[in-house]
Amino acid sequence: MKISSVLLSLLWILAGCKKENTTTKNTRPNQGEGITNIVDAEQVDPNRPRPLPPKGAVNIKILITDPEGLFCSKDSEIPFSGKVYAEYPNGHLSAEGTLKGGQYDELWFIWHKNGQKQSEENFKEGKSITVKNWNERGELIEKL
DSSP: OHHHHHHHHHHHHHTTOOOOOOOSOOOOOOTTTTTTTHHHHHHHOTTSOSSOOOTTOEEGGGEEEOTTSOEEETTOSSBOOEEEEEEOTTSOEEEEEEEETTEEEEEEEEEOTTSOEEEEEEEETTEEEEEEEEOTTSOEEEEO
């Protein structure tokens, strides 16, 4: 479990997210506004590396973490809920999953840079429940 948590943290760093100063205004933007079409245009490109982010997912780069470690949109202090993904600098998908109330929730997938699945981790309320890990050749190496 610690391995996957470390991997998710590293992916967060790789995604290039940085903490920005936020105001104390507690206004919540419409989470659906402008984000549901982000992936649609990318999915039309047949040259895009596979696997693709889920339709309607948000790139984790547009989120920040608040002082409690919850993911929020950059212009809100309200924890984010919805599908998110991260990419390696080469454009390959590195992670995908769901956030609920700003915490990891449900099934998360992480891929090696070569596109092979690296791990599947199931979360409930931010806590890891089960983990499966694969090596770069796609062989299952660990199941917790």
